[in-house]
Amino acid sequence: MSVRAGIVVTGTEVLGGRVTDRNGPWLADRLHELGVELTHITTVGDRPADILAALRFMADQGLNLIATSGGVGPTADDLTAETVGEFQGRAMVLDEALERRINEILRDFAKRRPNLDLRALREGNRKQAMIPAGSVILEPVGTAPGLIVPPQPGTPGPTVVVLPGPPRELQPMWRAAVADGALSDVLANASDYHQCTLRMFGIPESEIAETLRVAERSGIDLRQLEITTCMHHGEIEVVTRHEPHAQEAYEAFHAMVRERHQDTLFSEDGSTIDEQIASLLRTGPGERPYTVVTAESCTGGLLAARLTNPPGASDYVLGGIVAYSNDAKAALAGVPAELIDRHGAVSAEVAQALARGAITAVGADIGVGITGIAGPTGGSAQKPVGLVWFCVSGPGQASLTRSVHIPGSRADVRDRATTVAMHLLRRVLSGQGESPMPVGGATRLKA
Amino acid sequence: MSVRAGIVVTGTEVLGGRVTDRNGPWLADRLHELGVELTHITTVGDRPADILAALRFMADQGLNLIATSGGVGPTADDLTAETVGEFQGRAMVLDEALERRINEILRDFAKRRPNLDLRALREGNRKQAMIPAGSVILEPVGTAPGLIVPPQPGTPGPTVVVLPGPPRELQPMWRAAVADGALSDVLANASDYHQCTLRMFGIPESEIAETLRVAERSGIDLRQLEITTCMHHGEIEVVTRHEPHAQEAYEAFHAMVRERHQDTLFSEDGSTIDEQIASLLRTGPGERPYTVVTAESCTGGLLAARLTNPPGASDYVLGGIVAYSNDAKAALAGVPAELIDRHGAVSAEVAQALARGAITAVGADIGVGITGIAGPTGGSAQKPVGLVWFCVSGPGQASLTRSVHIPGSRADVRDRATTVAMHLLRRVLSGQGESPMPVGGATRLKA
The missing domain is CATH 3.40.980.10 (MoaB/Mog-like domain)
Structure with a gap:
């Protein structure tokens, strides 16, 4: 019952x-x-x-x-x-x-x-x-x-x-x-259900649908599992509920997801990207947390707000810069006006200068720079609305610079860019900085 | 029908x-x-x-x-x-x-x-x-x-x-x-309804309930009006729907709200505080927009993110500082360590130094400083969790420094503090800087 x-x-x-x-x-x-x-x-x-x-x-x-x-x-x-x-x-x-x-x-x-x-x-x-x-x-x-x-x-x-x-x-x-x-x-009559959540970042929902079909063809009894998939903020969440007798079917399904989506599966214990970043920063190089600073243009403070959301964030977030105007990029993050003139405010070079400038200004282990075109205006054929450049600089010599093109409204671009920055930060913190980053394709495909 | x-x-x-x-x-x-x-x-x-x-x-x-x-x-x-x-x-x-x-x-x-x-x-x-x-x-x-x-x-x-x-x-x-x-x-059969929204900031919901009772006693036929009141983010919203024949009753009710809640009624046309701030900044002193910078501690970038949310925000938001650690307060906003030692990081003096420091760093007309204790830890008997100091400095000689005590969770404190800052900014921009600020009482009473 x-x-x-x-x-x-x-x-x-x-x-x-x-x-x-x-x-x-x-x-x-x-x-x-x-x-x-x-x-x-x-x-x-x-x-x-x-x-x-x-x-x-x-x-x-x-x-x-x-x-x-x-x-x-x-x-x-x-x-x-x-x-x-x-x-x-x-x-x-x-x-x-x-x-x-x-x-x-x-x-x-x-x-x-x-x-x-x-x-x-x-x-x-x-x-x-x-x-x-x-x-x-x-x-x-x-x-x-x-x-x-x-x-x-x-x-x-x-x-x-x-x-x-x-x-x-x-x-x-x-x-x-x-x-x-x-x-x-x-x-008293409630069932003994297990609920397990797997999270992936950077693939379209259709690839999970295909994995479900493959699982079925390979003989895993999915009818014993209540599986729901959804995509939000660019992440795919696969939540499975099952009764204890279906544990074997769940484990076979879980193993198949792990095998087919290894490079994009970032959470197998229900943890969110926010929780993982907090934990990775807090653990740091061992003896103390890694400290982080942000330098944001198009996201306008959303990344800093997200990083400072958990209790105790002051242990690892030193501060941030919202470098919205070019003058602010120069004044707060030391981005040379000449660099902006040469490459444009939305460029790999400026994202790097933002990340490094924030580190220099405040003295943290890691800097995250974001510069993009949130829209609805300001795009061009070469640099359309939705183009965002990211750089995670540090700790030490680590450095990761990437761009993505995010479809949707101004709010979508700002929100999704914040999530992409979190995932890039995770890659660097977990030592996967140089592995392929499928975020561009995924954000292009589905908002 | x-x-x-x-x-x-x-x-x-x-x-x-x-x-x-x-x-x-x-x-x-x-x-x-x-x-x-x-x-x-x-x-x-x-x-x-x-x-x-x-x-x-x-x-x-x-x-x-x-x-x-x-x-x-x-x-x-x-x-x-x-x-x-x-x-x-x-x-x-x-x-x-x-x-x-x-x-x-x-x-x-x-x-x-x-x-x-x-x-x-x-x-x-x-x-x-x-x-x-x-x-x-x-x-x-x-x-x-x-x-x-x-x-x-x-x-x-x-x-x-x-x-x-x-x-x-x-x-x-x-x-x-x-x-x-x-x-x-x-x-085709839909009614011709009018919907009007009034918004107040800084009073508890019970005062609107009392206004409704007074309106009824004074002979206004409230049965012709579908009135709903709600409080969210510290603002009270009174939404009235009525058919055309009830216009007179609505006008009498609207006039009574205006009379009884003059000092806290900030919107009579459905506009949000965000829209009002965008418009007030954009209008500026006439020939050009007012420019604004932020310097946030406990809100961690939420105010900058909110100000940069509307399309075209780059016309008036130059940038912002997230001065989370004391080092960042010094490095980014030039807040003297000695000032923090003397008054504490959460103080009127530091809120003022943040606002003015941001103006100096970036060169804007207006600076908004926020410093507070978001919790869940870090409070003391003198400075409990939820205490937040604000300063709006500029344009020109205008300056407004206030504190509030916000009940609730860490997320509540950060969110509400951002809203209080928006309302203080509105007061300054609409020339009401020196009128009484009932925000303290209201936020104390109801989250």
Whole structure:
């Protein structure tokens, strides 16, 4: 018996595309970890009828668990708790202990902000203490409580976990829900799934499709494996889920991917390129981390922002230069104006001068230079929009200079160029600087 | 009679949270523009049964139009066209002209990539030429065609528009679909809705909830207006949709928001802070744009990346410095080590030295300095995680130095600090440098 789940994301602002939902993907990951099969995520506005229809649809699919996010705030359009109560046939009741708890939280907030209209806050938040009878309350992280709302005793139907919209409230609250007895019964039947992720960079998706066909022809029973492939940011991700009895089939498939895609397979343990770069820099030559500096033109700081994203990045990122104008290239990275005149700002020579200039300016082990034409204008026949030159200089004598042509919009070019730089940096750090770089072809083929 | 629509996003990689869907939000915006009421977005994996259930659910809700994204690629798990055919009761047929067209596209791709396995590509792509009988074909942008699949003649039920997953393919194809006669009949009944967006920065959502209550008490008929409020990245967005007859109610509501939130209302025409900054910099002192440079510590390049995001940003962004380590602060922005020793790297003095140092280094009109503690470690009782100092220096004698305390994760602090910097820059550029800055309180209250 497996456990099947759905997610209902509420919020007219999410439905309308003005806010990007981060909760659906996060909850999807958590459900996978628990061995729960997620079948649908539905986004609806703050309309009780639409929320109710989504809940009933999921119940009709025979799901055992539904998580909702959003619609538990203080404003009149926050109606999730009430709607879930109606769905489960449970009347709304005021929980006085919860009301006191919310008022305490508000008092603490107000202390730090003397101008706040406390009465307005309280009036809005009283409704957050109204809950469906028989619910389990999940302690507020902000001011909104979460809820576990079971079906009527003795009836089938899903248990609903009601969670707030802000991810930093939702996430700890989901963990509390999973730890609660009211959910552990539901989760007890979850399967023991293994999930494995392989990542490749620099080949089109059709080559993986071909590998799947070859695997099938060679007798690997792919029906035992739930394989999904997708390409994003120029990387191909092959995710396989399987039950323990299919371990042999998975290992045969994994070995075949490794054999056929050796030169582009960069991750076999689920690690991302960002995690690998952080680890390679941190390990360094042994006794201390490698230090890195960036000098970016077309990516405008995206590489520096990405490298400084992980906690502790200050151990290895010293800083960076955004050398957008030619004057800035000269002033910050010491790129001679004469070099730009001779070769153009988008050239191998300027990419090298940027990387080396950044090292000279700050004194790091490794410099990464990027210069390209993000568009939409500024291209020419010789140097079209999407042409980007990269140079990774250091550590020591290592040096790698490459160009790629990236199709798509200005945002695509900037984003993909940042990813290409990460992969070039990885090649150098893992001592593969001189191996063939298929990135040009791949980025040409598919965005 | 209004037109109601749903969106079905397909893809196990999207459902599983490994790829962020950008198509749902984009299509939601386009549907709004057309006056179509979007009620549900459902994300499902690449399983025909789940896709079919989602389509049938939307048909049961009485929707007139369904757009699908994804699942039209060359791999065996791409099953959307077939499933939509089944839903509409239409058999799959090979469209030979489409097959030839796809083969031509592949030949062009292959020319630029001699190592490619063309046979593998073709085998995968032949299935993309199989379409439900009676569909309208939307010309491929990549190799995948889109489809308009009508219901059986004389039967009710939604028309389905099948679109590919990559946004740069989906977007032009949606525009082609809207221009096609097969959709114009469906869209003919769309309402004439007005949508207006107001944006505020620096107040908690509860103050807008209070304004709504005051508006109601003062006799404004809010039932005629579909108002949604949401807070993201520290900004409050109030979006109102109304039919033409409710224009008077909307104007009264708008006037009340303007009166009560004058000091924090920064956008009344739907413009984003990013668009406003681009326009203010571009307009400059009249004869030429203002030029800007950044010097960022904790945000690590995010501000530079955001400022260089719009096309044409090179007209006013000269460059930037990511002064992550203290050495980089000295080397790139000329911040004296002694100043850091005396006041600490996170201080008003260092924020000012960063802004001014960047101006000196590159020679711009305006410098923006940011220094803070992004966490998760590195905080102290005096300078906790989340404390960020900002300085906007210039143009001319203008100068604004402020600190905020931002709650939440490392990512929250970096992201929000970037937004605060944008708003401080706006204050200076619009001549409001010395007005009170409520950002501290707001960011303290709600992340």
